[in-house]
Amino acid sequence: LVGWSTKARGGFIELVVIGGIAFLVTIRWLTSRDVSQVRTLLIGALLGFGWWVNNQILYFLVPIAFVMLADLLRGSRSERGALINTAIAGSCGFLLGGAPYWLYNLENNFASFGMFETADPQGILEHLKGLISTALPILLGARRFWESQEVFPSATLTISVVYIALLAIYLVHRPREVFGLLALRIDRRKPLEMLLIFFLSTCAIFCVSSFGYLIQAPRYLLPLYISIFILSGYALSRLKEWIGKAVYLLVCLILGINLASVHYRASMHPSQPEVFEGQRVSLDHHELLDWLRKNQYLVVQTNYWIGYRLAFESQEEIRFVIFGEPRQVRIPQYQEISSATFADVLTVPYVLVPKQAKIVGQALRALGYSFQVIRLSGYDVFYQIAPRYKELRLVSEPELSASSSINPQEASRAVDGDKHTRWGSAHPQQAGMEFVVELSPPHNLRGIRYELGEWSHDFPRGLKVEIQSPDGSNHQVVSPESYKAIRYLLEDRSSLTLPFDRLDAERLVFTQTGNDAVFDWSVAEIELLD
Structure with a gap:
């Protein structure tokens, strides 16, 4: 969470802030004596603004909508007029807060909706396995982003035992409130169950979505920290009633694991995304970008992570065709290659980490291509790629x-x-x-x-x-x-x-x-x- 707070990428940390504020206003809405449509409008506006920043605000929208609906249907303030007025105020706020998003899509045939894809049943199952085995251990500090190795031996087991114990303590102390969710009942005074719904719905949306395969760098799950911190804090406070100051040993263990995941042997584990067989994206691309511009290579074939770094750092002067995993295409225009510039897709220059380059060089030779190679910014760049056997009929x-x-x-x-x-x-x-x-x-x-x-x-x-x-x-x-x-x-x-x-x-x-x-x-x- 701290690491991503320093990165202006994808609106991930902004999503946590906007969603957190929306939760705070929702709690005020729940605990107030009367239904405040001004607060409803503000909640809708925050969620609408979040929708414009990053559509994963849906994580927050689901639990907020649930608790508001539950309160208006089954709570002491339930009445048809309040429900209708709340729905109108919330919808208006949502549309106003996300006005730039809606205006753009009205003018562009709702182009942004093209990114909403779901995984097939087999994919959902794979995403769920990855969530449990990889993404959650990374979020909880047992492993690092992009790393398969644990921070220390049995870190995943240790952290799993700790958090399962905390979850059990929470459930033991609030069984009535938890099971009350099934009857649309919410504790207005302490709406902790909103965070439980948030955790479960976030995991469900992640698994069902097309981006659920991104388990080794679970930036799409950063909002979960809101529920993890607060629910863990509640469980620890109740545990203190049983064991007194000894609870601080558990607090130190949790903090120690998370600090270890950031600092212990950190120099041995670069934070850049892994490209192929342990080799990663370079920290500095200036040498490569200067060479590409000088030689007028404005389209390259490269890994997803390298490609978007090049496009971002060159302000889209350099574009790329995705090569290798992951293969998710986010900007289809990048995949278009001018046939006037390149004889075929294999002749587009490659930007590869050295282990990839060894394989690609062998393949190009076997397929009858000649090429030049230069090392730039830690990558091997294949260029002047041309078929040696021409006019085959x-x-x-x-x-x-x-x-x-x-x-x-x-x-x-x-x-x-x-x-x-x-x-x-x-x-x-x-x-x-x-x-x-x-x-x-x-x-x-x-x-x-x-x-x-x-x-x-x-x-x-x-x-x-x-x-x-x-x-x-x-x-x-x-x-x-x-x-x-x-x-x-x-x-x-x-x-x-x-x-x-x-x-x-x-x-x-x-x-x-x-x-x-x-x-x-x-x-x-x-x-x-x-």
Whole structure:
């Protein structure tokens, strides 16, 4: 929380402040003798302003709306007129507070609503697992942002025991108030349950949302600190009634864990987001930005975190195409590449951490590209990327026949000229499977193309490609190591073009070197290139 209070990014800390003030005004609204529509208007305006700053104000809107509705329906001030007037005042305040947001969207066909996406059921389950196993331990001090290692051994277990105990103390002391929520009853004098609803609804919204996968840097969950601090304080105060000043030992333990998460061996754990295999975003991008401007490279391919840093620090002079994880596209215009500037997407300069660069360099060489590399701001920059094999054309002269080590009766579907048919292994992928294409008569080739068509999920988990010549010689055009690098570079693309120096080909042998417990191996079409 302290770290993010120093960062002007995404309105995350502003959201905590605005939502916290809205909670304070709501408590005043609840504890007052009469329903104050002025306060209702102010609450609505705060939530509306928060909606403009960051739509996650929804975290606060849900519990506030619940307690106000519960009080007006079941409380001592319940009456139809008050409920209607409160709804009108709150809605007007919300629209007024968020006026810039609504005006923009009215003029732009509600473009901002395009970001509201929910995860599928499997995604929701994965988000929930990540919330419990990763995000909450980070928020509670057992781990650091972007770190898989605990601050100290058994930190997650220790902090879990502490906070579960505090939750139990809270529930033991307020069972009537907690279960009263089911009957829409709220304790107006001490509305602690508003914070319990806030905690639960925030976690639920996070898991259901499309951003619920961001568990290693749970900035979307920073508002939870409001409920964590206050509910923990209440539980500790009640615990003090039982054990006296000994409670301060527990307070020191909680503070110690949180201080350790910030300062203990902090120099060993950089705070920048992780890009790939422990390598992180650089602190200073001046050298890189100066070079990109000087060489007129205004579009690059790079990691999500690096890309937005470059766009922000260059005031969007430098834009980027997302490469690697995470793949969430927030600004679609950034993904547009001018075909007049680049021959294809692979020729757009790459900005990579060194471990990525090693893989991408191997893949580009295997795919027949030449390139230059320069180290800038701690990154390897690939530029002047160009295909070495040009003007490749489809060859239709030789007659093709196909065979396979499994499901051979359907092998011919991969050489029938139709990408809407396929050969499938009809069995989960296993190392050692072979698919063979024979050329009659043999033909001189400069490349082959492997199409997956509509079956991109059936890509080979590992692959070796060999060409056998009429003289009996064998030429490996793709090794298992090169194929792994190619998959990393091409990601989910369904077409693989493999150029090579001219060879006389009589037989093409595709050997599966990987395994998959579920998916088949498919080939929609094999094409010859010259």
